[in-house]
Amino acid sequence: MDKIQNTLWSLLDGFILKVPTLLLALATLLIGLWLIKFLVRFLNNHLHKGKIDISLTNFLVSILKVILYVLLLVTVASTLGIETTSFVAILGAAGLAVGLALQGSLSNFAGGVLILLFKPFRVGHFISSSNNVDGTVLKIDILYTTLRAKNGTTLYAPNGPLANAVINNVSDNENRMQEYSIGISYQANIDQARKIIIATLQADPLVLKDPQPVVLVASLGDNAVNLTIRSWSANADFWPTYHRNFQLIKEALDQNGIGIPYPQREIHIIPPVTKLPE
Structure with missing residues (x-):
């Protein structure tokens, strides 16, 4: 006790x-x-x-x-x-x-943090990256970014590689430049072609007046004088304006007799040398 x-x-x-x-x-x-x-x-x-x-x-x-x-x-x-x-x-x-x-997951997590903090793109933006990822951003999570590709499929891009890639954000700016490459024949008048193309673009109300459309001689090719055409439109109007004006430029050049030549080759036939009789 x-x-x-x-x-x-x-x-x-x-x-x-x-x-x-x-x-x-x-x-x-x-x-x-x-x-x-x-x-x-x-x-x-x-x-x-x-x-x-x-x-x-x-x-x-x-x-x-x-x-x-x-x-x-x-x-x-x-x-x-x-x-x-x-x-x-x-x-x-x-x-x-x-x-x-979890090395890969931690890399994706760090990439997701960087993307969400610095916001190189947002939901609704169309982006393309140097690691071959392109599409419209649907959702940004910690580990993955979900995109809709041009063909309608869904892409799940790991944030690690995406954060370290070069990103082209197509939707980030209000306006966007359209660039066309068209070749005209060597017999055509370049100044006339330039005036026709600019008049066609200026007739489109969706093409911006500032900056004005420009037509430049890009190169003297094997078959044509290659022109570079640049115009600007609102980002939302880019693709409809681009495709419509490509067709209108072609039709305007045809109506004014300015041809867009096919690839050509010049062939010189050398006749065989005949021997004189002895």
């Missing part, structure tokens, strides 16, 4: 000695939880005010919460006198293993 009482008193004395440590750990836990809520709310509001994409905002807030809760757990354990060195080592090893196993 005395032995049991001594054990209980010993446990009570140990508990009393630990009370300050327990109170300190409890205070650390409560203050830490309050600080985590404050930091999460602050970051959430700041990202929303900065008009950061909602999916990126939610993901960053979730990552921050996990990191802060792990740090709080380690701090509280350390306050209670629990050895945390091995615990931190285990977390580090686990993080390294996960990182090695």
